[in-house]
Amino acid sequence: MADVQSQQGLVGLFDILGYRNFLRNNPIARANTATQTVLTLLSELPEKAKERIVAAKSRTESSTQVEQARRLVEETNWVVLSDTIVLSIPFPREGGEWTPGFLWECFLLQSVFLYRMMFEQGLPVRGAIAWGDFMISKTGSVIAFAGQPLIDAYECAHMLELSAVIVAKGKGDEPSADSKLREILQDRAERGGLEKILFEYLVPLKEGQSYRQFVLSPNLPEGFNGGYQGLPQDIRQHVVECFWKHEKDIPPGELPAKVLNTEMFLRFVKMQS
Numbered sequence: 001m002a003d004v005q006s007q008q009g010l011v012g013l014f015d016i017l018g019y020r021n022f023l024r025n026n027p028i029a030r031a032n033t034a035t036q037t038v039l040t041l042l043s044e045l046p047e048k049a050k051e052r053i054v055a056a057k058s059r060t061e062s063s064t065q066v067e068q069a070r071r072l073v074e075e076t077n078w079v080v081l082s083d084t085i086v087l088s089i090p091f092p093r094e095g096g097e098w099t100p101g102f103l104w105e106c107f108l109l110q111s112v113f114l115y116r117m118m119f120e121q122g123l124p125v126r127g128a129i130a131w132g133d134f135m136i137s138k139t140g141s142v143i144a145f146a147g148q149p150l151i152d153a154y155e156c157a158h159m160l161e162l163s164a165v166i167v168a169k170g171k172g173d174e175p176s177a178d179s180k181l182r183e184i185l186q187d188r189a190e191r192g193g194l195e196k197i198l199f200e201y202l203v204p205l206k207e208g209q210s211y212r213q214f215v216l217s218p219n220l221p222e223g224f225n226g227g228y229q230g231l232p233q234d235i236r237q238h239v240v241e242c243f244w245k246h247e248k249d250i251p252p253g254e255l256p257a258k259v260l261n262t263e264m265f266l267r268f269v270k271m272q273s
Contacts, residue, residue: 007090010107013153014127018248019083042080049113072106101190112216115165122245124163128156131177161204162261167214204261231270239263
């Protein structure tokens with residue numbers, strides 16, 4: 001029988017925009033090949049993220065901290081189901097060798113890398129990072145995952161009207177990823193490199209709503225190889241190519257809100273860099 005234990009930590013949920021369109025527009029033979037390409041890419045992401053984070057940390061941190069980052073990234077669980085990717089990492093209930101700020105930084109770096117690598121491959125994602133108690137168990141090839149932060153991340157991600165990754169806010173006074181992050185950012189010793197990988201932005205949501213909240217920066221920190229650091233000069237072309245790739249459609253006439261909102265978001269990122 002599987003040993004299922006309750007854990008507390010971060011959960012990130014990401015889904016690929018236009019994936020149904022991608023499957024619908026590809027004949028069966030080509031769709032199978034394209035789907036295999038997507039799954040291969042996703043299967044390679046965890047190891048590539050670890051390599052990039054270790055390489056970046058090696059430029060600025062001690063060998064001890066680099067080793068801590070490597071082991072911490074290995075603690076992150078990756079679950080892929082069709083067009084949905086779920087990341088999770090448990091936090092120690094008491095003490096532990098990693099500070100909360102370091103845990104957050106390593107988790108968000110993986111999320112940023114996932115977002116940017118998928119975007120460059122023409123597979124834009126929207127995602128949300130949530131906090132709370134969850135349960136995960138692995139028995140052979142079966143993975144069971146449940147918990148409120150998974151639901152919170154799903155609901156927040158599906159409200160987004162652009163390709164971006166946000167930090168989820170809570171309901172009322174309940175602890176949330178947003179409130180936990182704000183606590184860390186107030187502590188100069190804890191926040192470390194977090195300020196370099198996120199900022200507050202007026203996020204467009206469905207039904208014309210918008211809220212100011214933390215968003216992950218697509219600009220990867222210095223030290224990440226792979227050529228994904230900066231954004232190109234022609235932001236619009238960069239965005240529409242991403243939404244067009246793999247035989248996906250953009251309707252004629254005015255650009256859809258998700259495309260325009262993503263363009264404006266990346267223009268804002270470029271302005272900040």
